[in-house]
Amino acid sequence: MYPNSLRFMYFHAIALCMQDELPEECIKALDDFLALAPKDHDKVPACYYRKATYYLSKEDNNNFYAFFKKGLEAERDQLPCFLPYQFPMKDMLMKAYIHGGMAEGPSASRQLKNILSDPMRKLMITENRGFLMNICADPTLLVNTVSKPLNSPKPPKWTSLKPIMIKDMDPTIDKVYDGYVLDAKIIDFGMLIKSSATIIQDENGDIQRIAVYKWPSKGNRKKDIAEAIKVFRPNVKVSIISPYMRMSRDGKNIIRVEGPKYIKLDDTFADEKCTFCGKQTKVLACSACNMARYCSKECQKIDWIEFNHKGICKHLKSYSAL
Ligand SMILES: [Zn+2]
Ligand SMILES: [Zn+2]
Structure with a gap:
C-alpha cells in the first residue's frame, strides 16, 4: 500500500x-x-x-x-x-x-464519587489527621480515649474462623466477636495514642476506627509513632481476629485489637495503590513526604486541600525518616 x-x-x-x-x-x-x-x-x-x-x-x-x-x-x-x-x-x-x-474511566470515577459523597469518611479521616498532627508535634501527648475494657477476647486461634463485616457488629453493645475474622483495608495513616490507631474500610465500603494494643516498642516514643505511621499505612490489608466493638469516650465506636497476635497485616501492592482512592495503578509519591501516593493530580489535590494532607505532610516526612 x-x-x-x-x-x-x-x-x-x-x-x-x-x-x-x-x-x-x-x-x-x-x-x-x-x-x-x-x-x-x-x-x-x-x-x-x-x-x-x-x-x-x-x-x-x-x-x-x-x-x-x-x-x-x-x-x-x-x-x-x-x-x-x-x-x-x-x-x-x-x-x-x-x-x-x-x-x-467510569469505574474509578464512581469510586471517587463515592468517596467524595461520604461525609462520614471525610470526618473520620480529617479527625484522625488532626490527632496525628497533634501527636507528631508533641510526642509526649498521651490521650486516653477509651475507658477500661469490660471484656477480653479468648486467645486467638487462626482456624475455623467465621467472617464478619463491620455492619454485623452492633455499635451500641460493648462486645467481643470471638471466633470471627474481620477483613478490611487501612485507609489512613496510623498514629500512636495509647494504642496504634487508624481507620479501616471493609468490602461493603463501611468504615471504622481501630486501636491496636501492645505493639512492640522500638525503644522510644518518637520511633514508636514512626512505626505506627509506617506499619498502619493506607492500602495495607488487615485481618482482625475476634474484633472487639467498643464505645470510646467521645461517644464514637472503635474496634479494639488486643495485641499483634489478633491482627494480620498484608502490605502486598499497598505501595502501588492510590492513598486517596485506593486504585491500583501507576502511582506517584507526594514529593514532599514520599509517603502518600496518588493515581492522579485530581486525587492529590482533593487529599491535600479537603482531607488535609497539607496538615500531616511535613510530619509524615520527618517521622518516616526515623
Ligand atoms: Zn486516586
Ligand atoms: Zn505529602
Whole structure:
C-alpha cells in the first residue's frame, strides 16, 4: 500500500464524519484506516479522538472513555516531530474526560464519587489527621480515649474462623466477636495514642476506627509513632481476629485489637495503590513526604486541600525518616 492511499483513507473517513447522517460509515472508515495504519502514523491519535467525539455526542460514556484513552496512548507512539499532538477538539474532549470520569474511566470515577459523597469518611479521616498532627508535634501527648475494657477476647486461634463485616457488629453493645475474622483495608495513616490507631474500610465500603494494643516498642516514643505511621499505612490489608466493638469516650465506636497476635497485616501492592482512592495503578509519591501516593493530580489535590494532607505532610516526612 502506498503511503498516500492511507492518507486518502483518512481524509475519506473524515469527510464521512462531517456528514452527520452517516455515522456508521464514518466509524467503519476510521476502523478501516486504523486496521492498516502503522502505530506511529500521525493520524492514528486523531482517528481515536474522532471516535471519542462521536461517542461523546451519543452520550456513550464507556466508548468515549475507551477511545479517548486510546488516543492518549497512541500519542506516545508518535515521532517527537509531531508533538505536542494537535487535534482541534482535544481540549474539549480532555475536559469531558477529566470532569466526567477523572483520568481513569467510569469505574474509578464512581469510586471517587463515592468517596467524595461520604461525609462520614471525610470526618473520620480529617479527625484522625488532626490527632496525628497533634501527636507528631508533641510526642509526649498521651490521650486516653477509651475507658477500661469490660471484656477480653479468648486467645486467638487462626482456624475455623467465621467472617464478619463491620455492619454485623452492633455499635451500641460493648462486645467481643470471638471466633470471627474481620477483613478490611487501612485507609489512613496510623498514629500512636495509647494504642496504634487508624481507620479501616471493609468490602461493603463501611468504615471504622481501630486501636491496636501492645505493639512492640522500638525503644522510644518518637520511633514508636514512626512505626505506627509506617506499619498502619493506607492500602495495607488487615485481618482482625475476634474484633472487639467498643464505645470510646467521645461517644464514637472503635474496634479494639488486643495485641499483634489478633491482627494480620498484608502490605502486598499497598505501595502501588492510590492513598486517596485506593486504585491500583501507576502511582506517584507526594514529593514532599514520599509517603502518600496518588493515581492522579485530581486525587492529590482533593487529599491535600479537603482531607488535609497539607496538615500531616511535613510530619509524615520527618517521622518516616526515623
Ligand atoms: Zn486516586
Ligand atoms: Zn505529602
